[in-house]
Amino acid sequence: MNNKQSINQPHSPTPPSGGRGASLRAFLRKEFLHVFRDKRTLLVMFGLPIAQILIFGFALTNEVKNARVLIVNPSTSIENSKLIEQIDASSYFTVTHIASSRKDIEHYFRNNEAQCALILPEDFSSSTVSPPQIQIVTDATDPNFAKTVVFYLSAIITAFQQQSIPAGSIPMVIKTEIRMLYNPSLMGAMNFVPGVIALIMMIVCTTLTAIAIVREKEMGTMETLLVSPVKPLALLIAKTIPYAVLSLVNLSFILLLSNLVLDVPVRGSVVLLLFECFLYIISCLALGLMISNIATSQAVAMMISMAGILLPTLLLTGFLFPLENMPWIFQWLSNIVPARWFFIIVKSVMLKGMGLQDIWMETSILIGMTVILLAISLKKFKIRLE
């Protein structure tokens, strides 16, 4: 605080309040110019959410569609070909090859022309005393895919078997009604929209802010700024505001995209969501300030924010990978990542429509983190350059 005074005093001992406001405005204008001058970075900034929303929303599906089936059919019985027809007719599978011997499986698996193989018995008719034996072989290089394929394929076979039993002789049937909450079409996007929000804000507020401040240091213009009559704190605020604004614009853009393109609306209160985003933005900006204090060059600032901030955010928030599968040390570490709490909050408010009473704990953790980060970064902010 004393340093600050000594820097300011020679220039403007008692700046008139209007004058100070004017210079702050001028600073803000300068910072906005900096941001909007770099068109390519801006393009990436808005291209990133579009690409991510499209990829996560449409391209990455966990559904099984048209899985390629190889059928080993040793007989020409009508029953067998009926079953093959039924498998081919389902949207999950496409029968690509019909082989006569199981030796062919290896070949088709290797060149990826088949992902699973169904080995049918000589005769599938239900008149035989012993139950027909069917074998399903899957290419389990992708374990989740293989598991799903096995479930679907056996469901089709079982249903087929039940059809062949004359009606009326089935003594009891338990029907299942399946309902998918929040995301009826099992879109990959649901989990990702909050994750994309957390990630983009982190990139804009932390990485870009840190680089912008370090660039002024690197180019030597920081000196010029510090000797100006504007207080260092005002300087900092002026530096961070454009990025905060940019990330808010980006946020509305993402919400709009997810509503219009993905049909993922904000189910809860928008005001609450904005408040939580505001909290998160401040914590991200504080992180950016901290990095700018440590880093000596743009390259170092980039490395720290990519490897030290962005990567943990990607891995440890639980939006790409479930936290419960991770070793305990990762789970423990994830608690100190602000994005993790923010992700839970956005998921609850946006997708589940929950209110503040359900997420007060996560919110207070986020507030606590924001306050601590802000305090550290302001205390560490050097107003003199070595």
Add this chain to the structure above:
Amino acid sequence: MRVLLFILRKEFIQIFRDKMMLPMLLLMPVLQLLILPFAADLDVRQLKITIVDNDHSPYSRSLISKISATDLFEIYAISGSYDEALKNVEKDETDIILQIPQGFERNLIREKTESVAITADAINGVKAGLGTSYLNAIIQNFNREIVMEWANTPEVSASPDIRYSFWYNPALRYKNFIVPAILVLLVTVISGFVSALNIVSEKEKGTIEQINVTPLKKWQFIIGKLLPFWIIGLFDFSLGLLIVYVVYAIPVVGSLSTLYLFAVVYITGILGFGLLISTVSNTQQQSMFVAFFFVMIFILMSGIFTNVESMPPWAHFISNLIPATHFMHAVRAIILKGSVFLDLWVDMVYILCFDVVMITAAVINYHKTA
């Protein structure tokens, strides 16, 4: 040829003069391969289920014990009402709800039919999909058992006997799937980023002018820029392969020479791509962000976590144009399945086309006159 040797020497000196470079190139692959497979685990191991039992009959109890006997489901709570169970879902404490209606047993015996309701938290699609189909399978099994017990009719006892076998990964280890993919990720990130920063950093420093006034030919300059990173990329690939074998006990089933052939061709393409970004950018920050953007798309669309064939046609088309997709497929097929070159020649053609396009574009875009 002698000129090429000089420029290569200059490039190597330049790369290793940066103190951060060597540790980064050595440590990054090791750390990525040691950390990422533990974090990137999409295996569905255990689902928490809340059961709303409104029947409290021998049948409903027997169904519940069937569910608790499997290792996929952990019974989180037996709850009295659906609303209470829904609260558990909202708090993220349960993944799936099974409702057994009142009169479940009575209706089954009298009416011969009854429904149960499965409600899944589908925000995580993998979990919801696998969970509901698995739960459904348990219920159908239970159905068969009670039918056998009740009627013991020969027709029904002839229900199909389905056996499964999972090839190439019988234990269904998720690491076998993800570790080779992380090898691809690592080669892509390292080769893509370092080469994207290279020419632009000469531009920023102004040293590009000095190179421009030398009699050096365009192609000599480009090769001089590519070759060191090409060697580094292959070195990192080998280092990664060693870690895959030693740490994760995943041996290369197929031929090593085919694997390296793919790696060599792929790294060339990615380096060309990085150089192209570098020639069109003005600052390191710009080229870094542009490279980050494309590398992210490459990785996500390459089928690293999801099946490429399940994508909608437009996405499948884009995915096919991305070399990472083909390299990912080839690496997985060679390491895990032992596929041979003849099985993978289509992938090779795609990667080669990418190489030609990228390098040509990089050479055209690099102007010796500023």
